[in-house]
Amino acid sequence: MDNQTKAPHLAGVIGFFSDPHQLLHATEKVRDSSYKHFDAFTPYPVHGMDAAQGLKRSPLPFVTFAAGLTGCTLGFLLQYWTSVVDWPIIVGGKPMNSWPAFVPVMFECTILFAGLATVGAMFLLNGLPNHKRKSFDPRITRDQFALLIEAPVALEADRAEQFNESKAAEFLKSIGAKEVKSVYSEGWF
């Protein structure tokens, strides 16, 4: 890849916190600061992190809803077409369009479509799977909570100028990080 031929550039400054409450409050402070690009890393989901990061609600539920309705409709049309239009057979003396008999399949199609679309849209929205990214510190999958203030991408040279490494490090320390270090892109970013 392009990245590997270039010299590693500054990806950002990361601060470590030892408990989730500290991290939550620190994240709120970063959210309210002038730093626009940041991310939190935790070994397990921390309640309230979405609000602390100022994340907007995900559009995922609308995908689920639309896909569910589509599945329900297609489930009905499939059965209507097979048992009324394409190959009508009288079963149990019931009308061709016996909708109560169609309901279980419509229900299952609703679930199937909604479920698959949700998983698919989730991967699209969060950009996973991404084999290029590497964990930059194994501790964040064990017992450490981290907050990364991202440096603007090197390509935006003018903005990169403005990013002050030591200032960001100072800021992280001031909001309670017990350890701060700069991280360089190694293809994970």
Add this chain to the structure above:
Amino acid sequence: MGHATTIKNPGTFEVSGTIKNILIACVAVGVVTFAFSLNADPTRAWASFVMNHFYFMSLAIGGLFFATLQWITGAMWSAPIRRVGESLTAYLPVVFVTFAILYFGVPKLYLWSHMEHVKGDLVLEGKSGYLSLGFFVIRNVVAIALWIFFALKMVGNSIAQDASRDYRLTEKNRFWSPVFLIVFSLTFTMASFDQLMSLDPHWFSTIFGVYTFAGMFYSTLATICLLTLLLKSHGKLDGLVNENHLHDLGKYMFAFTVFWAYIGFSQFMLIWYANLPEETGYFIRRMEDGWMGVSTFLLVGKFLVPFFILMPREAKRNEKVLRNVGIFMLIAQWVDMLWMVQPEFFKDGPRIGLTEIGVTLGFLGVFGLMVFRFLAKYNVVAIGDPRLEESVSHHHQ
């Protein structure tokens, strides 16, 4: 302790004198209409009595069922609203009285109580061992007694915890909860078989108990939601119940809207598909004449309307929406009870008139008085619950 300093006990809740008077007036209206219609049209009077008896009995035992689920799962979210569920059990002793009154309606309601009908009818003769007046009374009285026993024991533990703050009382309730759930599932199924399904003694549906259970929990959740909103509007739950708790209650209501539809459809579809003469009568009666409209209302009103209204996240966090949907769900459940009882007596369509509304108001009055008496006597929040503190600062996505 931490609790005492951080969480203020909201104490008891005294309902206003006007509401109390209205409830007393409702009881009077109920007694007068019931007495009057017993003379005018006894079948109609007893039909509306048995449906309301079952409706409010379901709410009372549903309150204990709700609380039991919280104990058995060790739920945190529900700690500040569990007492609202417990308060519904205050009506349970009245169920004894209404069942005693129902005894006098047995000849009007249940065909199996007439020997001249049973004799010569092979099906009824075969069932006569079970469907006999003595056994009917004994097993239902035992069921109600068991429910009161568990309510006294578990709600008693919960109230005792208000003062002692002893976490071991929670553990005791967690021990009793599974025992109650097993007893409850058997006795509630039996009560619905006996009091509702045997209105047509020839008909049977093994899922019937689950169907009445679905309606029971559907309406119980709506009642708990409405009572919570009432207490909240009087400032009794300030700092205790926030929109996250309401969100969870809304999800619960949403889930059981779907559950009711699932069970209701399962009962219908298997009977419709198999098309066996001994089973189809129940649904044929409910799909003819005026009853088809009621059946359609149940599909649309009891399922689709709350389903789509409660679907968005914002609806479940909005007090106004929850209040309106809650009231609507209680009405829908009432129509469902009507739909289970009346077609056995009135083939041409539903009867909704002074008799039905008057008797319902009577039951509503007694139910309200009993529940508000409980809330005026005991703290409206289980203030000694070890999970309360965590639940009060309940945040989630």
